[in-house]
Amino acid sequence: MLAANVAFSQVAPDAQVKSVSTEVINVLKADPAILGNQAKLKELIESKLLPNFNFGRMTQLAMGRNWAKASPEQQAALTKEFRTLLVRTYSGALANFRNNTVDFRPLRMQPSDTDVTVKTVIMQANGQGIPIDYSMEKAADGTWKAYDVAVAGVSLVTNYRDEFNNVIRDQGVDALVKQLQGKNK
């Protein structure tokens, strides 16, 4: 994991998305049985994909103005549960990934940019492409990390913002933590 981070430190965000995706696809192609093995799939996601995401930022964005209302303990618990939920959802999504290829769209960016959207398209066997856009931010140490993913134009952060907002408005932050924990059981 450390090695992966170091290796990416000088890499452009689109190249990073491409190398990580290609690596994961190659692992899946070499050993398709992983798709049917939840534990192995989870490990693949944890080791290859997760180091490229900033879950703290993602949770903060999904919380919106409610983030400031949460205590540091609540913030930590939310980030942890949100991360787990996304890993589970992601492994479910990957399990459907069969015989698909990924198109990587070139990124036009300035050297000074610190916030970019990397566009990819998953081509399905039936010819329908599913666009997947990664919103990425450059950290102080020069590494790029994704803080939002939009699938077919549906942003994860925006989707969860509506959901989180509803729960917090009606029942408070602790109830949201509980609901996420219940979801992750």
Next chain:
Amino acid sequence: MKTVFIVVAAVASLSLSGCASFRSAAEGDPLEPINRGIFSFNNTFDHYLFKPIAKGYDAVVPGPVKTGVSNVFQNASDVQSIVSDIVQLKPAKLGDDIARVALNTTMGLGGIFDLATPMGIERGNEDFGQSIGYWGIGAGPYLVLPFMGPSSVRDLVGRAVDGQMDPLSMVSSVPVRNTLQGLRVVDARVGLFPAEALMNQAALDRYTFLRSAYLQRRESLVLDGKRPKE
């Protein structure tokens, strides 16, 4: 066609006067109590009748046949897409969609085989709801339609217009037409299985989740994927 334009004009004036565009999904859902009721009705209907039928179809019908069926309906919606390409003045998409329909309808035996996709001719994937959006009219309130699910005032009108140009509606035999319509719905339901599993995994509240996803998806289609940054 005349009625179509009257409806469009009526909705246009309605949307422009009341609700231009909505930033947050919640603001775009003044009918939430009614919508939730219909949503719950749809779920029950789906659970006991619709989904079992689709599952049976999915299990019994051989893969190549299912693909052929999907392709035929896809071809029909490519025809509808042509109309929206014209309305939105998108010549590249128009060329692609015409080429797709011409090729798939003839060489592809009435759309059973999709020859255009492997040749790299992409689907325009337009519909009249998008066309109305393209000309600057907001989605209006979010709607959940009985049996049909998520929609909006704009998409409801779009659906009505698309229905006028539906090649299936030109099938003269009523029993054949009804069978085809039913088959189309089942085919679409089968196509939703993966997304449904994903949503059940991801959503805290399925109603909110689906509403947000639907409104974002439609907006993204109107903008052809060029989602404005927040």
